[in-house]
Amino acid sequence: MISLTRKTSILSYVVAVAALLGFFDASYLALKHFQGIAPTCTLLEGCEVVTTSSYAVVFGIPVALAGGFYYLAVLLLAVAFIDLPQRWKIDAAALMVSVGMLATVWFVYLQIFVIHAFCLYCLFSALTTTVLFALVVSIRRIVR
Amino acid sequence: MDPITHQTTKRERREQRKVAWREERQSAVYQQKVRRIGLWAVVFVVVIGGVWLLSKTTSNNGKPGAVVPSVNEITADDWTTGNQSAAVTLVEYSDFQCPACGAYYPTVKKVTQDFSNTVRFVYRNYPLKSIHPNAESAAWAAGAAGRQGKFWEMHDLLFDRQKQWEGSLSTKGTFHDYAVELGLNGDQFDKDYDSSVVRDKVATDVASGNAARIAGTPSFFLNGVQISPAPNYTEFSTLINDQLNKKN
Numbered sequence: 001m002i003s004l005t006r007k008t009s010i011l012s013y014v015v016a017v018a019a020l021l022g023f024f025d026a027s028y029l030a031l032k033h034f035q036g037i038a039p040t041c042t043l044l045e046g047c048e049v050v051t052t053s054s055y056a057v058v059f060g061i062p063v064a065l066a067g068g069f070y071y072l073a074v075l076l077l078a079v080a081f082i083d084l085p086q087r088w089k090i091d092a093a094a095l096m097v098s099v100g101m102l103a104t105v106w107f108v109y110l111q112i113f114v115i116h117a118f119c120l121y122c123l124f125s126a127l128t129t130t131v132l133f134a135l136v137v138s139i140r141r142i143v144r
Numbered sequence: 145m146d147p148i149t150h151q152t153t154k155r156e157r158r159e160q161r162k163v164a165w166r167e168e169r170q171s172a173v174y175q176q177k178v179r180r181i182g183l184w185a186v187v188f189v190v191v192i193g194g195v196w197l198l199s200k201t202t203s204n205n206g207k208p209g210a211v212v213p214s215v216n217e218i219t220a221d222d223w224t225t226g227n228q229s230a231a232v233t234l235v236e237y238s239d240f241q242c243p244a245c246g247a248y249y250p251t252v253k254k255v256t257q258d259f260s261n262t263v264r265f266v267y268r269n270y271p272l273k274s275i276h277p278n279a280e281s282a283a284w285a286a287g288a289a290g291r292q293g294k295f296w297e298m299h300d301l302l303f304d305r306q307k308q309w310e311g312s313l314s315t316k317g318t319f320h321d322y323a324v325e326l327g328l329n330g331d332q333f334d335k336d337y338d339s340s341v342v343r344d345k346v347a348t349d350v351a352s353g354n355a356a357r358i359a360g361t362p363s364f365f366l367n368g369v370q371i372s373p374a375p376n377y378t379e380f381s382t383l384i385n386d387q388l389n390k391k392n
Contacts, residue, residue, distance in 0.1 A: 020190065028198050072191070079187050083180055
């Protein structure tokens with residue numbers, strides 16, 4: 001157990017909120033996926049193209065569902081850390097958001113260079129994971 | 145010594161217990177406990193509640209028990225134009241606020257005019273509420289106009305002026321003005337706009353679109369089979385003519 005400075009404590013809350021937003025975003029896409037309805041407007045938005053592309057499912061698992069569990073795990077770790085600050089929690093979170101960051105880079109690459117379409121919800125997820133990555137890494141550096 | 149002063153009365157004992165309880169409540173340990181339980185309770189409620197709300201908004205399946213017409217089952221409630229007894233029917237699932245639907249609109253309009261003797265056209269609402277906040281109220285406006293016999297006039301007006309109302313925060317007044325402009329009774333329009341008849345029809349349309357598993361708007365079905373023409377006249381007319389030739 002470690003004691004948190006005011007700054008670290010605030011940053012942890014921001015991590016929890018960002019993870020929650022990411023969780024809702026991914027859940028929304030996962031729900032849409034299982035209902036078989038793409039949130040679209042065919043000419044101007046690429047959501048249908050992206051969320052129904054072959055890249056939306058990896059090893060039989062919809063990317064949105066995996067993303068939902070990932071954000072939920074980060075959220076629970078962040079709350080657990082706020083509740084009882086322990087180093088292993090921030091280490092675990094750092095590991096997760098690093099994997100999340102790599103996945104994000106891959107998905108953004110796919111959207112730009114392979115699918116040639118953008119999905120607003122996916123871009124929002126890229127934003128939340130980038131924010132999470134930056135925050136978790138800086139918290140980890142502070143508590144080291 | 146007077147023994148009575150050393151005996152605590154029932155009342156005094158009760159007072160002591162109260163004080164002890166109050167002290168415990170103010171103690172740091174107790175407050176910490178409340179804070180921790182509160183934190184996890186909030187997280188739990190927000191996560192579960194959020195997912196529940198999401199699943200509610202994403203599955204707009206209309207009223208439970210309402211009959212959901214399939215794509216090739218046209219009911220008396222449907223907004224139709226063209227030849228009512230035609231052998232060929234074109235169903236469009238559309239969203240008045242969707243830019244793609246607006247882009248298809250001039251083509252579809254010309255097609256409905258040119259094939260009005262041989263084809264029946266059906267317009268069904270599929271407002272994508274999550275990205276088009278005014279789409280559903282526009283659908284209600286068209287339905288309300290339809291109650292006074294001017295569905296298609298309102299349909300055209302909504303697409304013609306999509307850019308003017310898409311960003312509006314209070315569309316009801318705007319749509320009321322459109323209705324009056326079309327020569328409709330404004331009061332009656334307002335009543336119909338709020339009516340469950342008009343709103344249920346939109347919900348039923350959405351449910352039928354979900355049942356047809358449409359991927360977006362606009363979606364077109366020619367005699368029950370989905371077609372994906374580009375928004376140009378030739379593609380539409382070729383597909384329709386093929387179907388007409390098959391039927392003759």
